[in-house]
Amino acid sequence: MRNLTFALALVSSATCALPVAADPLQDAVSRVVVTYIDPAMTAFSDTAHALADAAHDDCTAPRLRGAYHDTFDAWLRVEPFALSSFDAGGHATAISFWPDKKGMIPPALSALIAAEDPVVFTPVDFADVSIAARGLFALEYMLFDPAFAQYPQGSYSCALVQAQTADLAAMADDVDHAWFGPTGFARMLETAGEDGNPRYFTPREAVQALYTTVTASLEHNRGTRLGRPMGSFEKPRPTRAEARRSERSARNLIGSLRGVGDLADTLAPDGAPDTVAALDAAIAQITALEDPGFARADDLGVRFKMEVIQQRIEAAAHASANEIGAALGVAAGFNAGDGD
CATH class of the missing domain: 1.20.1420.20 (M75 peptidase, HXXE motif)
Incomplete structure (x- = not known):
């Protein structure tokens, strides 16, 4: 791992006896x-x-x-x-x-x-x-x-x-x-908020960008990784599942949710147990589908289970609003998927 002196100094400052709180x-x-x-x-x-x-x-x-x-x-x-x-x-x-x-x-x-x-x-x-x-x-x-x-x-x-x-x-x-x-x-x-930083004028803007990363990934997983193979109730689209040829559709969803859970838990000042718990529940339900390529997304019973998984991801987004957004005083901003 790189020698991130600046970042490590900030992390260590939280445990040092300093006159001004970190x-x-x-x-x-x-x-x-x-x-x-x-x-x-x-x-x-x-x-x-x-x-x-x-x-x-x-x-x-x-x-x-x-x-x-x-x-x-x-x-x-x-x-x-x-x-x-x-x-x-x-x-x-x-x-x-x-x-x-x-x-x-x-x-x-x-x-x-x-x-x-x-x-x-x-x-x-x-x-x-x-x-x-x-x-x-x-x-x-x-x-x-x-x-x-x-x-x-x-x-x-x-x-x-x-x-x-x-x-x-x-x-x-x-x-x-x-x-x-x-x-x-x-x-x-x-260096958010420091002179010469052209991207983030305050530390809050930097945190908002990271929080937006969490929310954008959750929405991508809910609306695209799950939403595309689900299609509509009348017209499911299992062949639109991501990476179905390599049977990675479920694996990608699980891997992404685990990653965003780790990211949320790291970003939140007191951890993000509720966010992680909701994502763990979603992952357990994805695993229980036993459908690595989402090939059975056109089965009515499987569709209902996928809708429950979407609800778990939505619950994780709501939890992150409390554990990250409210705790750090930031709201999610625009992301690359907005307007699509």
């Missing part, structure tokens, strides 16, 4: 940066590089699936920030191009493969290809979809997967730099 807003920011954000960014970068290294050694789909799952699991703890006011180094959509409402991914991959486009052999050029051919969801097709995943070692598809994994690792590095570079998000959060 600022609870600055303490909250420091806890999140040190305890949650730093290890989350490190894990995403490490797993993305491990995936790229594995693809360099053996690019075939069966050999890469484990490393792919590790990388996706790590991304789920980073993703909440891309859903609020933090742009993941400008790469959020390329890393996680979902929902793919127009079905752009298969044609983009097929076009590259049919033409054997040499763009895959130059990392700088590959970074400019369509986002539909990059990131975790394009890789999901290459590794799990029978129409793409049968390629042998040494084939063009093998080179494409190697380019995709190397590109993902490079984007993970960019995300890390966007957070921990000299003028990155971490520094902006830590």
